[in-house]
Amino acid sequence: MAKRGMLIVLSGPSGVGKGTVRKALFEDPQVDFNYSISMTTRTPRSGEQNGVDYYFVSKQAFEEHIKNGEMLEYAKYVDNYYGTPLKYVNQQLDAGHDVFLEIEVNGALQVRANCPDGVYIFLTPPDIKELRSRLLHRGTDDLTVINKRIQTASKEIRMMQNYDYAVVNDKISNAVAEIKNIVKSERLKVNRVMPDYLTSLGDEI
């Protein structure tokens, strides 16, 4: 039986740039873990593709998945569902592959409760002012939505304490390098390698 893969979770406030960092990460040829595509009921933004950025589904289809216990996590966020289908994640982990999730903070807490040995990374804005500015410049949301998001983000930044690592998204290439480093280091954690190591010693001890 293959050693079970490692679950890597990237989360952070809405507007911090999780999607951009994740895309840059998976454009790096050195990255050897698999991305689990999230499912959402929100409208695709310009340039987003179904089955690449998200699985874009109807509210009814999403609720059907919840009812059937087919979601690892899900959250309702600014009137839309976001979540991770369970099947792909389990298949990959069981086959010994590391799996990367980029999800909302409520979802990350649910995953942490079920998979405490995962690696939980919180992407933070350099400061709250920059978060506000990013949302304004994106220009896809009206002011009411933006203010609601700022309030939510303020709460979410305090949720950093539920994560293992905090990566500041000051520059995408820095954030990508730091996430790659974290994954490399986590693979050297004693609780991950000890079983293999004891086996490799065989009868010699």
Added chain:
Amino acid sequence: MAKRGMLIVLSGPSGVGKGTVRKALFEDPQVDFNYSISMTTRTPRSGEQNGVDYYFVSKQAFEEHIKNGEMLEYAKYVDNYYGTPLKYVNQQLDAGHDVFLEIEVNGALQVRANCPDGVYIFLTPPDIKELRSRLLHRGTDDLTVINKRIQTASKEIRMMQNYDYAVVNDKISNAVAEIKNIVKSERLKVNRVMPDYLTSLGDEI
């Protein structure tokens, strides 16, 4: 007041190459943490310098340090004392500098008990056979000493579980790169950055 520095502890079985890895690490110009030189009562090996590799002191002088509570940790190992003088470590940590110790496993356990928020790295031989071969090739010890060391190392490998990370010393440059990565990642741990981050948010939240 400066933020307190991080304590980084490298340990592992005798003969695994801790000293060689530590030397290579501190030859790297990117390394920005400080090395705390150990104190020992053992005879210097060929090429070793007092105040560089170790503080080489008499048994009487070492026992005086123990009596005066001036040691962070110490252990008697193959009839010699090895230990870390407390003063330098505290000065550096208080000034906000990260401090690196390369010490024996008994000493590492003592440090862990006093400083649970340090980073504990276990350097392992690729396998126990290679450890034996390294000791034989070093040619500085007689067979009785070697057999005693092999037995001790077998026990020490099981002590891996008392560490955070296991780095295999298959190639010095790999081990150095992995230790550098671990330190970088540990600096992103939420429990280390959260206080600074909350301060930086100021009144905005």
